[in-house]
Amino acid sequence: MTQHPNDNQFGSFQNQPGGQAPQGGYGAAQPGGSYASGSQPGDPQAGGSQPGGFHNQPGGQPFGGAQNGYAQNGYSQYGQNQYQNNQFGQNPHQPHQVRDAYGNLIPHDAKTISLMAHLSSLVAYLLSATVLSFIGPLIFWFIYKSKPGYAFVTANSARAFNFNVTMAIANIAAWLLTLVTFGLALPISALIWLATGVIMFVFHIIGAIKSNNGEVYNYPMQIRILKD
Numbered sequence: 001m002t003q004h005p006n007d008n009q010f011g012s013f014q015n016q017p018g019g020q021a022p023q024g025g026y027g028a029a030q031p032g033g034s035y036a037s038g039s040q041p042g043d044p045q046a047g048g049s050q051p052g053g054f055h056n057q058p059g060g061q062p063f064g065g066a067q068n069g070y071a072q073n074g075y076s077q078y079g080q081n082q083y084q085n086n087q088f089g090q091n092p093h094q095p096h097q098v099r100d101a102y103g104n105l106i107p108h109d110a111k112t113i114s115l116m117a118h119l120s121s122l123v124a125y126l127l128s129a130t131v132l133s134f135i136g137p138l139i140f141w142f143i144y145k146s147k148p149g150y151a152f153v154t155a156n157s158a159r160a161f162n163f164n165v166t167m168a169i170a171n172i173a174a175w176l177l178t179l180v181t182f183g184l185a186l187p188i189s190a191l192i193w194l195a196t197g198v199i200m201f202v203f204h205i206i207g208a209i210k211s212n213n214g215e216v217y218n219y220p221m222q223i224r225i226l227k228d
């Protein structure tokens with residue numbers, strides 16, 4: 001059968017303006033909150049410009065969309081462009097790799113390290129009398145922020161740190177209130193410390209579980225200081 005010169009033999013991007021491949025970082029969601037139909041999670045060609053990377057097949061299932069609520073989060077950078085230049089996540093045959101919940105290849109110990117970053121805040125909270133809970137995740141962030149392949153750990157550590165800054169401000173304010181009133185406000189301060197302690201315990205446990213499942217937990221009440 002005669003092939004027409006303009007036939008699409010390799011699934012090229014005929015629907016893109018100028019015939020160019022759609023742009024987006026490693027793990028980036030396509031418009032509408034889903035990955036392009038036909039791309040496989042973690043496919044090293046997904047998000048690239050090689051022929052056959054995307055096929056507009058009807059009925060394609062969304063990946064990384066509304067199910068996890070993460071790829072749509074405007075606050076998040078992880079999974080959208082931080083892996084764009086990460087050579088670690090582009091080789092599916094590299095040993096000792098697992099996938100996160102968004103299809104990205106990550107080191108086999110990344111989930112465990114992220115879990116420890118979340119729980120380190122609770123340890124620092126107890127050892128520092130409530131005021132230095134942010135030290136734990138900050139240490140993890142410094143160690144892994146420039147280490148190839150560990151963007152998953154960096155994202156978890158950054159969010160845990162940002163959340164703990166908010167908690168630390170509340171706890172420090174309670175200490176200052178106690179000192180200024182010469183101890184008269186101690187009952188109020190104690191309630192603040194109790195409340196922040198419970199809040200931190202609940203959300204850090206959730207964050208640890210999420211990271212162990214390959215997700216990056218978006219804490220509430222974050223002051224965005226560190227970026228993913």
